[in-house]
Amino acid sequence: MTTPAHPSTPATAAAPNDAPELLRAPAADVLDTTELGRFVRHVEAARGEAFADYRELHQWSITRPEHFWTSVRDFFRVRFASPEEAVLSDRTMPGARWFPGATLNYAGHALHGAGAADSAPALIAYSQTRDRVDLTWADLRDRVGRARAGLRRLGVGRGDRVAAYLPNIPETVVAFLATASLGAVWASCAPEFGARSVVDRFAQIEPAVLLAVPGYRYGDKDVDRRATVEEIRAALPTLRAVVSVPYGPGTLTDAVAWDDLLAEPGSPDTDPVPFDHPLYVLFSSGTTGRPKAIVHGHGGILLEHLKNHALSWDLSPGDRMVWFTTTAWMMWNALVSGLLVGACPVLLDGNPLYPDLDAQWRIAAETGATLMGASPGYLMACRRAGLNPGRDHDLAALRQIGAAGSPLPAEGYRWVQEQFGDRVLLNVGSGGTDVCSGIVQGGPWQPVRAGEISGPALGVAAAAFDADGSEVVGELGELVITVPMPSMPVGFWGDADGSRYRAAYFDTYPGVWRHGDWARFAETGSCVIAGRSDATLNRGGVRLGTAEFYRVVEEIPEVADSLVVHLEDPAGGNGELLLFVVPATEDGLTAELHERIVRELRGALSPRHVPDAVIAVAAVPRNRTGKKLELPVKRILLGAHIADVVGPDTLADPTAFDAFLALAAERRNP
Known part of the structure; x- marks a missing residue:
């Protein structure tokens, strides 16, 4: 009609x-009870800096980015195999280089879990295809060492690409960390993608090895992917091997079995690589053309996710993180990075609404989740359905609910506050695949106002620009970043002269990153994302x-x-x-x-x-x-x-x- x-x-x-309604103010003891507080005390002791509030801390983080990111490195005890020649050799965007000369490996930090005990849980996995799987830190290191040895037998070495057509299961995490440990480059697609979409992505990077599943179960429906895998395989002539991960109906033919790949013990060693060496390739959604192949580096992702997960999400050893995602979304990469701070990622595969809307809350309760991530659409659906997770489930361990992917209406903020009160922080953020993290978001030292994101993330010089390139406050403008940050992409795969990368982010405002979102910042620093520009x-x-x-x-x-x-x-x-x-x-x-x-x-x-x-x-x-x-x-x-x-x-x-x-x-x- x-x-x-x-x-x-x-x-x-x-x-x-x-003026938006203030729903939650920072706790009076926030600096004594959070990872952010520990970081602030570290900076005060090491650098003699003092901060009255979050805005002063944020301002320092973007006016003195070299000091801030060095403090992040030191606070989290990031290990460089070779020392840096400088912290930020050139601030020019694009082209800014962080920690040139330094070598390290993302997987080396992920596998040590900030000192988590061998017997502590490292991964918990729920699936509609098989029973729950639990891995300890000792289990994870053993399997990564075996997978690393298996990939080396297949000839995988530094710079080779390993592609995964896999769901969000422990084998995917193991294969990713093994790939990263060798200095090889990872890329993944979820198995619900059809052959054309997968080939549009993977063909760009010319992978040497493809890991795939024969199928999976989505809710109460079995999905056979064997014919799709064969179609993908035929379209990727650079493949030297296909690895069949046992999952769903049947097996893949003419493939290395997962158990054979892991048959021989191996040490979970990691090869040091340059700070900006490619870690993985993430792909844009592809809804308006060929997906961009966005390359992220070991060092940039390591520092960004350590900062984000501990200082914004307040994760530390022993915490558990539930966030539904597929392997095609950057939230999968962020979920896995819970390992960096010793937190246990809870992997969910299948229909997130099966058997009912309450399923994710039940899993959060069963696993003792301290952080639960949810899409704004899911939170609003729970509100509409009259769910009462705060009353109906034992979520006593929960400290934060994260929301990302689209704007959350003010009513969603109020619903979370009604359910959990001041005990649980609603942390709404917006960022994306391009930086593989948040640009604006909340945290323990920031207020929560209905319908607004609390403000720019630490180390992110976010603002809104008008068409002339002037900053605007209180009105809509293009979301920009005016100071380089380490997790900005190394570049686009195959973009030898950097022209596509410059056109994507820097053509509108030379020297300034234009993210592609439309935003309004308030005088308080909070903001509203009004959609894609x-x-x-x-x-x-x-x-x-x-x-x-x-x-x-x-x-x-x-x-x-x-x-x-x-x-x-x-x-x-x-x-x-x-x-x-x-x-x-x-x-x-x-x-x-x-x-x-x-x-x-x-x-x-x-x-x-x-x-x-x-x-x-x-x-x-x-x-x-x-x-x-x-x-x-x-x-x-x-x-x-x-x-x-x-x-x-x-x-x-x-x-x-x-x-x-x-x-x-x-x-x-x-």
């Missing part, structure tokens, strides 16, 4: 005027963030989901602002619901936010990490073929595009 709406148009789209709505020359619409529309009980796009007018007019909604009831998009949507948008935001049409659809297209696909929808409505704008294997529900394809056809042939 389509209903028109014709708004009046003010000159500007203003930011909300009401390439999907931001340009309404008669005024930009509107998509997340602002969703915060209003999806709080209406009769709306289950929504998506908004703007189709520009080539002549420079207002264009068409289209709002798609998934009705939450059988009544569908009634005239009354339409009027309420218009009224809420006009009152909460501005008349400019009122759409030209409200259209009911059965589902909103999302990728597998839960992000709404505004730009692919927009391109389809403008006449593009779906195969040119989105890979079907990146979609959570490929049928979600059906309504938009039908609408595009109607627009071509009215």
Whole structure:
């Protein structure tokens, strides 16, 4: 059903005027009870610095980045096999070089777990394909040593690429750490991806070895992947071997068995490599073209994840970290890095909502999770369903709930606060594959305000820029980073002259990283991410963030989901602002619901936010990490073929595009 709406148009789209509700202030004893507090005391003792609050600490971290990152290295006792010649040899972006001359190995730090006991749990794995698996630190080191020896027998050495078509299971972690220990380069895709999507990624890096599973179980459905593996194998001529990891139905033919790869004992040694030596290649989602092959280095990821996991997530030896992710998302890499600080990652594979919405909370309770990560969509679904995890589960060990992947509405903040009170910190963050970490997020020394991210992460000089490259506060702008950080990519694979890398991040503001998000920073330092800037709505020359619409529309009980796009007018007019909604009831998009949507948008935001049409659809297209696909929808409505704008294997529900394809056809042939 389509209903028109014709708004009046003010000159500007203003930011909300009401100050956000303060839900949680930092505890009075925060510096005495957290890893961040230990770090602050370390800096005070080692450098004579003193900080009255988080903002002063953050300001020091970005004005004296050499001092900050050296302090991170020293506090976490990072071991350089060869010393650095400098901390930051050149601040110019792109091209900044951190710790030149230093050698180290990420896996060497991950395998020692900040001194965790051999008998302590290192990995806990839940799966719908097999029973729970528990590995101690001794088990993990033994298996990594064996896998390292097995990969060497296959001829894998420094610089070779090892690709994994594997789910989030212990074997994947073992293979990754073994690969890293040799100085080889890792890349992974989740087995729900089809052959085309996998080959689009792996063919770029020309892997020597492919690890794969024959299948898996998703909820109550068995999925056979043997034919897909053969198709992938045939399209990768550089492969010297395929390793079959036993999982799901059947086995792979003409492949090295996992048990044979691990048959011979080996020492979990690690080969020192340069600070910026490639550790792994992460791929962009591929929803708007060929995925970018983003290369991250050993040293940058090591320092960034040590800082993030301990100082923001407050993880330390003995903690347990639950965060549903697939091996295709950078959150898998972040989950594995829990090992760096001695925390135990809890691996989840299968349908995250099976057998019910409560499943992830039950696992968090069973494992004594201290940090639970969740998508904003999951938290809002729990709220809508009336779940009470704080009452119904023993989550006494829980100290933080992390949320990332898309904006969380203010109501989601309040729901978490109602469930857990001040005992649990809601840490909402935003970052991405490009830096493999958070850019803005919370932490123990930062306040939590409803609907806002607490502020820039330590060591990240985040700001919002207008079109002229000037910083803006209190209004929407491009999210930028003005000072280099170690986990910025080494580059893109195959981009010998760096031209694609520069074009991706540095063409808009020379010397400044443009992340591609649309953000608003407050005077307090907190911020709101308003969506991807390439999907931001340009309404008669005024930009509107998509997340602002969703915060209003999806709080209406009769709306289950929504998506908004703007189709520009080539002549420079207002264009068409289209709002798609998934009705939450059988009544569908009634005239009354339409009027309420218009009224809420006009009152909460501005008349400019009122759409030209409200259209009911059965589902909103999302990728597998839960992000709404505004730009692919927009391109389809403008006449593009779906195969040119989105890979079907990146979609959570490929049928979600059906309504938009039908609408595009109607627009071509009215």
